[in-house]
Every structure is written in structure tokens, then in C-alpha cells.
Amino acid sequence: MANEVLKKGGEVASEVLGETRSFDFEGMRFGVKVWRASASDARAHGTSTVPIVLVHGFAQQASTWDDTARLLADAGARCFGFELAGHGAGACSAGGDPAERPDFFDLCFQARALLAFCRVVARDAGVAPVLVGYSMGGRVALRAACLAADDLRGGDQLNRTALRSSAAIAPRGRDRRLDAIAALILESAGLGPVDDAAREALRERNFAWAARVRGEGVSAFMNWWAGLPLFESQRNLANDQQKRLRVGRLANDAESLALSFERAGAHVMPPKQETIRALCELSRRGIPVNYLAGELDAKYCKVLADLRAESQGAISCRIVPAAGHNVHLEQPEAFGAILEEVVESCTPEPAAP
Structure with a gap:
């Protein structure tokens, strides 16, 4: 059973800007970072907007969202950075x-x-x-959304029959089983293997990477990781941003990464086809x-193009210049503007006086 109160003595409503807390779930402690508008900014906006839950990528922490979250907090939004197992402030178990x-x-x-955290x-x-998920965090966010759609009863495999049933998914506002998520934003996230051969190739690659980080250690592995073509555009970031990115990557332990x-x-x-059907x-x-x-990420622009074609307009697909x-990280203002647009579309109209 999830602990419904974030540690440190208060509930979600009592959080302050930039504070790090934790969330307990079935013996695991997940780190949580919270950003919100100052009291004066909140009064200035005068409205209650939909909160935002942000999930980071591999070898990162919630602080990777700082620039975007502060922009959103300045606009009156409350943001929560959820840290994945073995990342950031979370301990894997009582002994860590x-x-x-x-x-x-x-x-x-x-x-x-x-x-469970989204429900709290x-x-x-x-x-x-x-709910916003980047890269590995996008995989977790995607799975969470599918579990919500499956009424939390489908076990480890997505129940496609339940997904097709209006009893399992009803329009938001009429079925409280989907009240945990107002909208889903996936950033540079994979959608699953296309077939068994692709799945086996991914498994072999991931296990080889796990063996590499265990064998070489975090520092050497991250030197190699940062040099992958996928991250080439990050070499154009300001020096302080690149330094923070590296410090964040090195703040992990090899076993957790493996x-x-x-x-x-x-x-x-x-x-992949099952994932796209669920998203639609x-x-x-x-x-x-x-x-x-x-737009500089050729691999995931291809994922986006496939999703746009196969979803036939059911899913909003955007390439960020x-x-x-x-x-x-690379375009926080553009990213924040998209989030603000989604949040505004999900914010309930104020009750009539």
C-alpha cells in the first residue's frame, strides 16, 4: 500500500519551491522534488492549475527538470519530480x-x-x-498510463480486451478510475520492440551495457555514454549545463544503473503496435x-513519424526545433510552453458564482 503522505511531515499541499522529499511504495523509497510558485506569484495568478508530475531519464535525477519546472512554477504551476528506483534521493530498500x-x-x-504517486x-x-516522462522515464510513465487504463487489475501484461472496453476506460470526469492522470506527455520515449527479433536484440544490448557499467564503473561508463551519437547536440550546451549533467550522471551507483x-x-x-493501440x-x-x-534527434524523430502515421491523428506529435x-534540457522555454498549453487544456473551468 502506498504511503499517502510524503515524508517530512506534510502532504503534497504543504510543499515549498525546490524541496526534496520522498514517497514510499511497497518497501521502496522514491525521491520527490517539488517546485511551486511563491505565495506572491500564486496570488497574482489567482487560479489553481493542474499539477505536473515529471519523470527523468536514465542516470538522471529530478533536478534535470529544474529549468523547465521553475519556468512553470513562475507561471503558477506546481511540479513534482519523481525519481526512479536507484536514482536521486530514493533508496532501493531499507538498507539502500x-x-x-x-x-x-x-x-x-x-x-x-x-x-500511486499520481493518485496522491x-x-x-x-x-x-x-504526467510527463522523458526517455526511460517515458517508458515508466507510458506503462503507468496503461495500468490506469487497465483499471489496475491487468497484472504485468496489458489487458487489451479491457482497454477496448468502455467499462475499463471512460471519459475523464465520469470514471474516477482514470482520475490519476489528466494527460500524458512522452518526450523522446521508445514505444516498444516491433517483433521478437527486435526484442531479443534490445535485451542483448541492454545486458551488455549492464555488464559494461558493472565492469568499468560509473565514471568510465559515463565517459562512453556521453559520447553516444544520441547525445551529440548536448555538446553545444553551456559549460555549466554540461558540468551539471555530468555531475548528475556520476551521482549514481553501478549496480542501480545495471x-x-x-x-x-x-x-x-x-x-510497439500494442503500445500505439493503447495510446490511441x-x-x-x-x-x-x-x-x-x-529535430536534431534522428532516431526519435523516426519514432514520432511512425507514431503520427499509425495513430492517424489521435496523438499530438510535435518536433521541437x-x-x-x-x-x-536543450530548449526549456519551448518545452515549457508546450506543457503550459497542455495544462491549460486540462484545467477545469472555475465554478460559476
Whole structure:
């Protein structure tokens, strides 16, 4: 059972700008960072907007959202950075040793924890949050949305029959089973393997990477990781941004990173076609889905193009100019503007006097 009060003595409504807390779920402690407008900014805006839950990528922490979250907080939004297993402030278990409970790193376990956290945010805010996931965090956010759609009863495999049933997914506002998520935004996120051969290739790659980080250590592995073509555009970031990015990557332990590859990699996702069907059904039933990719990221622009074609307009797909794989880091203002637009579309109209 999820702990419905964030640690440190207060509920979600009592958070302050930039404070780090934690969220307990079935023995796992997840780190949470919170940004909100100052009291004067909140009074100036005078409205209650939909909260935003942000999920970072591999080897990152919630602080990767700082620039975007502060822009959104200045506009009156409350943002929550949810840290994945073994990342940031979260401990893997009571003893903090990831090897004690490798199941905490399972994609489905983390998705269930994220969904439970979204429900706490929704309860305390009085409105469901917009859920945003980047890269690996996008996989977890996607899985959480599918679990919500499956009425939390489908187990580890997506129940496609339930997804097609109006009893399992009803328009938001009429079925409280989907009140945990107001909208889903996926940033540079994979959608799953296209077939068994692709799944096996991804599994072999991820296990090889896990062996590499265990064998070489975090520093050497991250030197290699940062040099991947996927992150080429990040070499154009300001020196202080590149330094913070590296410091964040080095703040991880090898076993946690290895388990993330093995137990939450793309090879454990449902098939791509099943994922796209689920996303389309979410959109059709009142949960808007947005997919974002940077124009300099050829790999995920191709994912976006395939999703746009196969969803036949059911999913909003946007390419962000002058950005690579990490859109929110490379173009925080453009990314924030898109989030503001989604939040505004999800914000309930004020009650009539």
C-alpha cells in the first residue's frame, strides 16, 4: 500500500519551491522534488492549475527538470519530480542496497509506484496531474498510463480486451478510475520492440551495457555514454549545463544503473503496435497524449513519424526545433510552453458564482 503522505511531515499541499522529499511504495523509497510558485506569484495568478508530475531519464535525477519546472512554477504551476528506483534521493530498500531487491527496478513495479504517486497528487490537488516522462522515464510513465487504463487489475501484461472496453476506460470526469492522470506527455520515449527479433536484440544490448557499467564503473561508463551519437547536440550546451549533467550522471551507483538496463529497458516493454493501440485508446477516451522529439534527434524523430502515421491523428506529435534527445534540457522555454498549453487544456473551468 502506498504511503499517502510524503515524508517530512506534510502532504503534497504543504510543499515549498525546490524541496526534496520522498514517497514510499511497497518497501521502496522514491525521491520527490517539488517546485511551486511563491505565495506572491500564486496570488497574482489567482487560479489553481493542474499539477505536473515529471519523470527523468536514465542516470538522471529530478533536478534535470529544474529549468523547465521553475519556468512553470513562475507561471503558477506546481511540479513534482519523481525519481526512479536507484536514482536521486530514493533508496532501493531499507538498507539502500539495490542487490537486495532487484524487483524494485522492474518497469511494471516502478509504473505502479508512479501511478500511486499520481493518485496522491490528484487527491491533494483536487485534480489529476499531467504526467510527463522523458526517455526511460517515458517508458515508466507510458506503462503507468496503461495500468490506469487497465483499471489496475491487468497484472504485468496489458489487458487489451479491457482497454477496448468502455467499462475499463471512460471519459475523464465520469470514471474516477482514470482520475490519476489528466494527460500524458512522452518526450523522446521508445514505444516498444516491433517483433521478437527486435526484442531479443534490445535485451542483448541492454545486458551488455549492464555488464559494461558493472565492469568499468560509473565514471568510465559515463565517459562512453556521453559520447553516444544520441547525445551529440548536448555538446553545444553551456559549460555549466554540461558540468551539471555530468555531475548528475556520476551521482549514481553501478549496480542501480545495471539493474535499470536489465529490468526496465525497452526489451521489457509491450510490443510497439500494442503500445500505439493503447495510446490511441487513451486519447479517444479523454486522456490527451502528446509525443515530443527534438529535430536534431534522428532516431526519435523516426519514432514520432511512425507514431503520427499509425495513430492517424489521435496523438499530438510535435518536433521541437533546435533540440536533440533531451528537449527539456536543450530548449526549456519551448518545452515549457508546450506543457503550459497542455495544462491549460486540462484545467477545469472555475465554478460559476
